[in-house]
Amino acid sequence: CHTSGMLTPNGKEYAQKIPREELTHLILKLYIAWKEPLSHFNQHIEHHQELPDDSLSKAKQISNMVHELKTGVEKSMGIISNSLNGMASSEGTALSIRNEANMMSDSDFIHCFRRDSNKVQSYLKILKCRIMPENSC
Amino acid sequence: DLLQWPQISKCRSPEMETFSCYWTAGNFYNLTAPRIIQLLYKKSNEEDWKECPDYITSGQNSCYFNASYTSVWTPYCVQLASKNEVYDKKCFSVDEIVLPDPPVHLNWTLLNTSQTGIHGDIQVRWDPPPTADVRKGWITLEYELQYKEVNETKWKELKPRLSTMVPLYSLKTARDYEIRIRSRQRTSEKFGEFSEILYVSFSQIGIGCDHCTEEVEFPWFLVVVFGVCGLAVTVISIMLSKQPRLKMLIFPPVPVPKIKGIDPDLLKKGKLDEVNSILACHDNYKTQLYNDDLWVEFIELDIEDPDEKNRASDTDRLLSEDHLKSHGCLGVKDDDSGRASCCEPDIPETDFSASDTCDATSDSDQFKKPTEKEEDLLCLDRQDNDESLPRLANTDPQRQHRNTQSENSHPWAPFTDSVESPRPSVHTQITNQNSLTSTDFYAQVSDITPAGRVVLSPGQKSKLGRAQRESCTEQNFTMDNTYFCEADVKKCIAVTSHEENEPHVQEQSYNEDGYFTTESLTTTVANFGASTAEPPSSEMPVADYTSIHIVHSPQGLVLNATALPVPDKEFNVSCGYVSTDQLNKIMP
Numbered sequence: 150c151h152t153s154g155m156l157t158p159n160g161k162e163y164a165q166k167i168p169r170e171e172l173t174h175l176i177l178k179l180y181i182a183w184k185e186p187l188s189h190f191n192q193h194i195e196h197h198q199e200l201p202d203d204s205l206s207k208a209k210q211i212s213n214m215v216h217e218l219k220t221g222v223e224k225s226m227g228i229i230s231n232s233l234n235g236m237a238s239s240e241g242t243a244l245s246i247r248n249e250a251n252m253m254s255d256s257d258f259i260h261c262f263r264r265d266s267n268k269v270q271s272y273l274k275i276l277k278c279r280i281m282p283e284n285s286c
Numbered sequence: 287d288l289l290q291w292p293q294i295s296k297c298r299s300p301e302m303e304t305f306s307c308y309w310t311a312g313n314f315y316n317l318t319a320p321r322i323i324q325l326l327y328k329k330s331n332e333e334d335w336k337e338c339p340d341y342i343t344s345g346q347n348s349c350y351f352n353a354s355y356t357s358v359w360t361p362y363c364v365q366l367a368s369k370n371e372v373y374d375k376k377c378f379s380v381d382e383i384v385l386p387d388p389p390v391h392l393n394w395t396l397l398n399t400s401q402t403g404i405h406g407d408i409q410v411r412w413d414p415p416p417t418a419d420v421r422k423g424w425i426t427l428e429y430e431l432q433y434k435e436v437n438e439t440k441w442k443e444l445k446p447r448l449s450t451m452v453p454l455y456s457l458k459t460a461r462d463y464e465i466r467i468r469s470r471q472r473t474s475e476k477f478g479e480f481s482e483i484l485y486v487s488f489s490q491i492g493i494g495c496d497h498c499t500e501e502v503e504f505p506w507f508l509v510v511v512f513g514v515c516g517l518a519v520t521v522i523s524i525m526l527s528k529q530p531r532l533k534m535l536i537f538p539p540v541p542v543p544k545i546k547g548i549d550p551d552l553l554k555k556g557k558l559d560e561v562n563s564i565l566a567c568h569d570n571y572k573t574q575l576y577n578d579d580l581w582v583e584f585i586e587l588d589i590e591d592p593d594e595k596n597r598a599s600d601t602d603r604l605l606s607e608d609h610l611k612s613h614g615c616l617g618v619k620d621d622d623s624g625r626a627s628c629c630e631p632d633i634p635e636t637d638f639s640a641s642d643t644c645d646a647t648s649d650s651d652q653f654k655k656p657t658e659k660e661e662d663l664l665c666l667d668r669q670d671n672d673e674s675l676p677r678l679a680n681t682d683p684q685r686q687h688r689n690t691q692s693e694n695s696h697p698w699a700p701f702t703d704s705v706e707s708p709r710p711s712v713h714t715q716i717t718n719q720n721s722l723t724s725t726d727f728y729a730q731v732s733d734i735t736p737a738g739r740v741v742l743s744p745g746q747k748s749k750l751g752r753a754q755r756e757s758c759t760e761q762n763f764t765m766d767n768t769y770f771c772e773a774d775v776k777k778c779i780a781v782t783s784h785e786e787n788e789p790h791v792q793e794q795s796y797n798e799d800g801y802f803t804t805e806s807l808t809t810t811v812a813n814f815g816a817s818t819a820e821p822p823s824s825e826m827p828v829a830d831y832t833s834i835h836i837v838h839s840p841q842g843l844v845l846n847a848t849a850l851p852v853p854d855k856e857f858n859v860s861c862g863y864v865s866t867d868q869l870n871k872i873m874p
């Protein structure tokens with residue numbers, strides 16, 4: 150995956166130890182890194198005749214969700230810190246520009262995307278628990 | 287036995303923080319020299335294979351990787367090998383092999399029971415597996431509950447849910463139930479192991495009813511059978527019942543076409559007259575009313591051609607004048623209606639009756655008629671004198687259809703008192719010429735219009751006194767005109783009133799076939815009285831013609847006064863009456 154180079158906590162303890170800002174930064178980076186490849190992938194999938202329509206629609210649906218997620222995260226990041234936005238966007242775009250994303254096969258692409266989406270989900274949950282202290286995380 | 291190699295059966299992470307791999311040893315392990323099996327693992331970004339750090343924690347033939355060795359989204363590869371051989375290899379990432387532990391602490395509580403106590407609702411609660419850090423949200427679990435009755439074999443499933451409690455509705459209190467729950471990570475598809483079975487028994491809390499064990503099923507079969515039988519019995523009883531009302535209520539009779547007022551039996555018996563009478567009540571039924579039978583009573587008309595009736599008025603034919611419409615084959619037969627009063631039975635009557643053709647009826651015969659009529663008139667003159675006067679007074683109010691002129695009333699009164707000489711008023715304006723009974727007070731049929739209307743003329747009151755003082759001699763009483771104008775007569779009377787006495791008038795009267803009305807006589811009388819009774823002013827003709835509007839045959843005739851339309855200039859209105867041919871011109 151093209152995002153393999155990112156240093157992300159792979160364990161719960163690590164994720165809990167990271168300060169909140171850094172965690173959000175990571176999340177944002179991931180979103181930005183996946184924004185472009187997803188759109189490319191959408192266009193690529195549309196021309197695929199052998200895939201059933203369900204996959205196509207699902208892929209489009211997912212890309213839209215990712216876009217919305219990114220927007221939401223950016224807004225929430227704006228609440229926390231403005232400075233991080235710029236940094237994240239630069240790194241993310243750097244990652245996304247890379248050709249690795251374009252050279253992956255479809256199955257690898259999907260596999261990578263699934264993994265990263267799972268990662269983001271876990272990070273968001275930890276972040277949520279830490280932001281709202283009533284859950285006694 | 288087949289040789290089985292050692293295999294890695296599964297690798298599993300219960301909470302996405304640690305994971306374990308399990309393998310099977312195979313059976314050749316016993317056959318050959320005991321070998322040591324190792325599990326080696328390698329992360330994707332490493333080169334060397336490392337050995338399993340913990341062979342014990344997860345049990346035999348297992349390898350346990352604790353949290354320090356676990357990188358969640360990192361691809362791993364493990365392989366089962368002995369010193370020289372690699373038996374099996376597997377690659378995965380930890381987030382893909384997450385299978386949570388089963389939930390713990392299952393319990394149930396009673397929500398409520400039905401009124402009959404047969405059914406009850408319970409709520410089942412549990413705790414998530416303790417290993418999964420659900421609270422911090424590191425992992426999100428879904429739960430699936432399954433339950434069944436104790437002696438059943440198939441489990442009923444509820445759909446997976448995130449909450450750790452679920453209600454169960456409508457459980458039979460008489461039965462015991464078993465409940466089990468399993469969980470899975472929300473984003474994955476595989477479920478973990480089932481929890482321990484939870485036993486639900488209502489009797490333990492004292493609710494189960496032992497006598498409710500039998501199931502009350504609605505006896506649909508019996509209901510249907512009895513319903514059908516009852517319905518059949520009801521229908522049969524209705525059909526066979528003698529009560530027509532009930533029968534009509536259930537099975538109403540189909541209406542048949544029917545004319546109001548007509549009994550079908552009448553038609554069957556052939557009583558056509560009654561049917562005609564009934565039908566005559568309806569306006570559109572007129573045809574058969576004036577059938578030939580009515581005519582036969584008075585005149586035998588040799589009308590074989592039904593078109594004859596329609597072509598010309600009957601009066602024209604009957605009048606038998608020169609200007610009669612041709613080939614009116616009239617055989618006039620006198621009836622006795624007028625004859626009786628006139629008495630002489632030996633008055634010869636020319637029997638013109640001929641149902642046979644009487645084209646041979648010559649004009650001479652026609653001319654004979656007036657003379658005979660004169661005789662008849664004379665006869666009437668003599669006989670009816672006495673009768674006429676009283677009738678004058680009596681029938682005065684009987685006049686129905688005059689447009690009353692006020693001056694008419696005046697002459698009447700003195701006349702009734704003072705007239706001593708009966709002045710016959712012979713009414714001959716009839717279509718039935720031989721019915722001479724009537725005076726002017728009788729309404730007689732004066733015409734039958736081609737439309738089928740019968741025109742009656744009760745008596746001519748009005749006079750057109752246009753011609754005032756002309757000389758009688760100037761008048762040309764044509765014999766062919768059987769009617770003389772009153773005005774003419776009156777004029778003569780007026781002229782000669784001073785000189786002549788009554789016999790003159792009588793003479794005049796003999797010469798004429800016109801009839802006098804009392805008005806003319808009044809004028810005469812007035813003239814005798816040397817008082818110039820002014821002649822009646824020119825009046826418009828009274829609407830003396832009536833037409834039959836409706837014939838209620840058994841009941842009478844409804845006469846409709848038709849105002850005589852203003853005659854044309856050409857119309858000779860010198861006469862106080864109009865002859866029928868003139869009438870035809872003006873009547874529709």
